Amino acid sequence: MTVRTADGDLIFLEGKCASEEAEVLLQRLLAAPEAVVDLRRCESLHAAVIQVLLTAKPTLQLPPTDTAIGKWLLSVLLPLVTN
Amino acid sequence: MNDLLVQFVIESRELLAQAGDGLLQLERSPQDAECLDRVFRAFHTLKGGAGIVEFAAMERAVHAAEELLSEARTGRRKITTALIEGCLASLDQVGAWLDILANSDELPTGAGDQAEALIARLVSIDGREGKPAPGAGTTQPWLTAFRSRHANAEAITAIRYAPASDCFYLGEDPVARIGTLPLLSAQELLPANPWPSLSELDPYECNLVVMALSAAPVDSVRAHMRGHSGECEIVDLAPASGFAAPDRGISQRGRELLEAQVAILTEQDAEQFQGRVSSAGLVAANVLTALRRDDEARAVREATAAALAQKSAEILRRNLERLLAPDAPMQAGAGAQHGGDSASTTLRVDAERVDALVRLTGELTIAKNALLHTTARAQLAGLELPSELIALTGGFERLIGELQQSVLALRVLPLRTVLQRFPRVLRDLSSTLGKPVTLDIEGDHTEADKAIVEMLFEPLLHTLRNAIDHGVEEANLRLKRGKPVVASIQIRAARQDDRVVIEVEDDGAGVDIDRVRRVALDRSVATADELQAMDDAQVVDLIFAPGFSTAATVTGLSGRGVGLDAVRTAIERVGGSVSIASRAGKGTCVKFSLPFSVMMTQVITVEAGGQTFAIPVDALVEIIRVPSAAIADVGSAQALIHRERTIPLIDLAGELRGTRGTSANSEETTVALATVGGEDIALRVDRVGERMQIILKPLEGLLQGMRGITGTTLLGDGRVLLVLDLKELLS
Numbered sequence: 070m071t072v073r074t075a076d077g078d079l080i081f082l083e084g085k086c087a088s089e090e091a092e093v094l095l096q097r098l099l100a101a102p103e104a105v106v107d108l109r110r111c112e113s114l115h116a117a118v119i120q121v122l123l124t125a126k127p128t129l130q131l132p133p134t135d136t137a138i139g140k141w142l143l144s145v146l147l148p149l150v151t152n
Numbered sequence: 153m154n155d156l157l158v159q160f161v162i163e164s165r166e167l168l169a170q171a172g173d174g175l176l177q178l179e180r181s182p183q184d185a186e187c188l189d190r191v192f193r194a195f196h197t198l199k200g201g202a203g204i205v206e207f208a209a210m211e212r213a214v215h216a217a218e219e220l221l222s223e224a225r226t227g228r229r230k231i232t233t234a235l236i237e238g239c240l241a242s243l244d245q246v247g248a249w250l251d252i253l254a255n256s257d258e259l260p261t262g263a264g265d266q267a268e269a270l271i272a273r274l275v276s277i278d279g280r281e282g283k284p285a286p287g288a289g290t291t292q293p294w295l296t297a298f299r300s301r302h303a304n305a306e307a308i309t310a311i312r313y314a315p316a317s318d319c320f321y322l323g324e325d326p327v328a329r330i331g332t333l334p335l336l337s338a339q340e341l342l343p344a345n346p347w348p349s350l351s352e353l354d355p356y357e358c359n360l361v362v363m364a365l366s367a368a369p370v371d372s373v374r375a376h377m378r379g380h381s382g383e384c385e386i387v388d389l390a391p392a393s394g395f396a397a398p399d400r401g402i403s404q405r406g407r408e409l410l411e412a413q414v415a416i417l418t419e420q421d422a423e424q425f426q427g428r429v430s431s432a433g434l435v436a437a438n439v440l441t442a443l444r445r446d447d448e449a450r451a452v453r454e455a456t457a458a459a460l461a462q463k464s465a466e467i468l469r470r471n472l473e474r475l476l477a478p479d480a481p482m483q484a485g486a487g488a489q490h491g492g493d494s495a496s497t498t499l500r501v502d503a504e505r506v507d508a509l510v511r512l513t514g515e516l517t518i519a520k521n522a523l524l525h526t527t528a529r530a531q532l533a534g535l536e537l538p539s540e541l542i543a544l545t546g547g548f549e550r551l552i553g554e555l556q557q558s559v560l561a562l563r564v565l566p567l568r569t570v571l572q573r574f575p576r577v578l579r580d581l582s583s584t585l586g587k588p589v590t591l592d593i594e595g596d597h598t599e600a601d602k603a604i605v606e607m608l609f610e611p612l613l614h615t616l617r618n619a620i621d622h623g624v625e626e627a628n629l630r631l632k633r634g635k636p637v638v639a640s641i642q643i644r645a646a647r648q649d650d651r652v653v654i655e656v657e658d659d660g661a662g663v664d665i666d667r668v669r670r671v672a673l674d675r676s677v678a679t680a681d682e683l684q685a686m687d688d689a690q691v692v693d694l695i696f697a698p699g700f701s702t703a704a705t706v707t708g709l710s711g712r713g714v715g716l717d718a719v720r721t722a723i724e725r726v727g728g729s730v731s732i733a734s735r736a737g738k739g740t741c742v743k744f745s746l747p748f749s750v751m752m753t754q755v756i757t758v759e760a761g762g763q764t765f766a767i768p769v770d771a772l773v774e775i776i777r778v779p780s781a782a783i784a785d786v787g788s789a790q791a792l793i794h795r796e797r798t799i800p801l802i803d804l805a806g807e808l809r810g811t812r813g814t815s816a817n818s819e820e821t822t823v824a825l826a827t828v829g830g831e832d833i834a835l836r837v838d839r840v841g842e843r844m845q846i847i848l849k850p851l852e853g854l855l856q857g858m859r860g861i862t863g864t865t866l867l868g869d870g871r872v873l874l875v876l877d878l879k880e881l882l883s
Binding site: 088091094095098099102114115116118119120121124125133135136139140144145148150 | 358
């Protein structure tokens with residue numbers, strides 16, 4: 070399980086998030102449109118998951134940009150970070 | 153340590169530097185076959201040396217890296233960041249072993265295990281190359297906009313990938329595919345069609361378009377994208393791609409162009425010499441640049457300049473012919489090859505022997521000055537000197553001048569010797585601090601005295617650290633400010649008359665002036681009144697003041713317990729200066745100005761109280777005669793009112809000899825105006841002597857404690873000339 074919800078309004082994406090997680094994430098976000106998505110322990114995101122994030126445009130918690138994963142997440146989720 | 157090992161360590165270190173340098177260059181331009189060859193040969197020679205001294209662990213470790221490079225040479229392997237890093241790691245390991253070997257005279261224990269670990273890492277690097285997939289792309293409107301948003305990204309290939317909408321069902325992850333592109337330098341994700349509302353989104357229908365830039369050649373990008381779904385455009389961004397094939401030699405078309413230039417240069421038409429040479433040189437340099445043979449292009453540009461200066465096309469023609477020769481030798485950096493002859497032999501000489509030669513030449517110069525002085529005095533006294541003697545003395549003077557020049561040139565090194573270490577340092581700093589930075593170095597062929605070049609490493613390193621640590625903003629902040637995420641630092645070096653000027657410029661946030669004011673006050677670097685009177689430039693300059701450090705917490709990098717004041721002290725010790733210019737939000741530029749040579753100093757002699765002193769010309773502003781009325785007593789000191797400014801006046805005789813100068817009571821006073829560290833100083837002198845070039849000797853023994861004197865030199869008549877330390881006089 071790499072999609073985890075806490076306190077209703079916080080969604081954690083942890084570890085390697087494969088394509089199956091996209092549907093789970095979509096449902097969580099539909100249930101809690103204001104949720105913050107925490108990617109600080111994320112190791113990779115499948116394109117399908119990225120699509121859900123880019124569509125839902127939630128507030129993100131990103132890992133520091135001095136890590137490889139942080140840089141990568143920043144570059145693929147840039148539209149959400151700069152808005 | 154026996155001679156063989158000594159030689160091995162020296163040579164291996166040189167090879168390490170060459171290989172490291174080449175690897176970094178290769179990372180920037182992976183298609184540079186010549187550079188790859190150079191790196192490969194360096195590894196190969198390293199391995200050979202290790203075999204000779206029977207250092208088996210090193211031989212094995214270097215061999216593993218050499219294998220990777222060999223595969224890359226034959227096109228069986230891509231040059232990836234992992235490959236570069238693996239090879240750099242093996243160089244680091246070898247460097248560490250060499251240090252142990254040099255310090256302990258013994259082959260390092262545990263080297264075997266370290267070698268195995270390294271080999272395991274090297275063989276695990278993938279990037280084996282298959283056959284490139286077919287596929288072509290043409291320049292599209294999307295490219296222009298995309299490229300301009302990432303103008304700073306290193307790129308020779310651009311990709312726009314629109315995967316098929318059902319690609320997820322085919323097991324394709326387009327984002328991961330692009331993310332693992334070799335030498336990816338920028339990427340953007342866009343919706344193929346506008347995003348629907350969340351409730352209407354089908355997460356398994358791919359609606360993404362990925363655009364990316366890569367510094368890898370188009371062929372390796374194609375290979376990477378092989379088997380993609382949907383549409384994929386791959387565009388070669390390499391300039392003049394007509395003949396930019398990664399070809400080891402010069403392509404046919406390039407060859408024809410170069411041959412045509414040689415023909416032009418062979419013409420004997422004195423009238424259009426200038427035009428012919430400059431245009432032939434320009435065309436040849438452009439051809440080489442298009443072929444990515446930047447070093448050779450630079451050499452051609454230098455040869456062109458030399459040919460124009462010497463009014464002979466010969467040097468340029470020879471240079472081009474050499475490039476066209478069947479076995480054109482590879483240039484290991486153009487710095488070593490200033491329009492000279494093809495084979496240059498080097499002789500390794502102990503630096504101490506060169507220094508001894510420099511000292512002797514200095515003594516000889518003094519002897520020459522004495523001879524000239526004696527003959528001049530004899531002539532003044534009306535003695536009839538044989539004309540041969542006078543002619544001989546003239547010749548003697550000229551020869552010694554030339555000797556001095558040549559001897560000083562022995563100690564001259566290109567700045568490259570120190571600057572070439574920085575790309576690697578910066579790469580490490582940049583990854584430690586998580587701030588991506590590119591470094592551009594310009595003018596590394598600029599030369600300076602060995603002592604200057606060698607002392608530069610620490611100050612420049614400190615400046616670079618500061619630039620990255622304090623200057624360059626975090627990636628998020630840079631994005632917000634509309635700057636490219638990858639920061640840029642430039643080191644520019646150039647010769648300006650007898651100075652060498654080095655600038656280190658970053659595109660970071662600039663110096664926070666308000667913070668500097670606060671910190672300076674907090675740490676008692678300056679008082680509130682002083683700060684009030686300072687303009688921004690003066691405030692920025694405070695970061696060089698002792699006791700100042702802008703880091704809120706001392707970081708491992710910039711901190712190290714010393715501030716920038718250590719940089720300024722080190723630079724000033726060799727007669728240099730350092731200044732800083734900052735533009736808020738735009739960046740900071742630190743400028744070093746150093747003497748070309750530490751030995752020769754231009755001075756003007758002055759007399760005061762019967763003693764001759766010398767004032768360094770670079771500090772001297774003017775020599776004026778002022779009416780005594782212009783000198784006012786200010787407390788116990790005196791000041792000169794000159795052009796509506798008040799300048800502290802120092803009576804040289806009184807200050808240094810405890811007597812009052814004779815001119816103190818006369819109508820007019822001779823004053824030498826000088827500037828030191830931005831402050832003016834006026835020196836009352838009795839008489840102004842002559843201008844001369846001297847070899848400055850630092851004060852030794854009993855003289856060491858003398859206030860206001862920086863060094864001495866012997867005059868032609870055997871008297872000692874004291875060279876003033878204006879800074880000390882002022883304090």
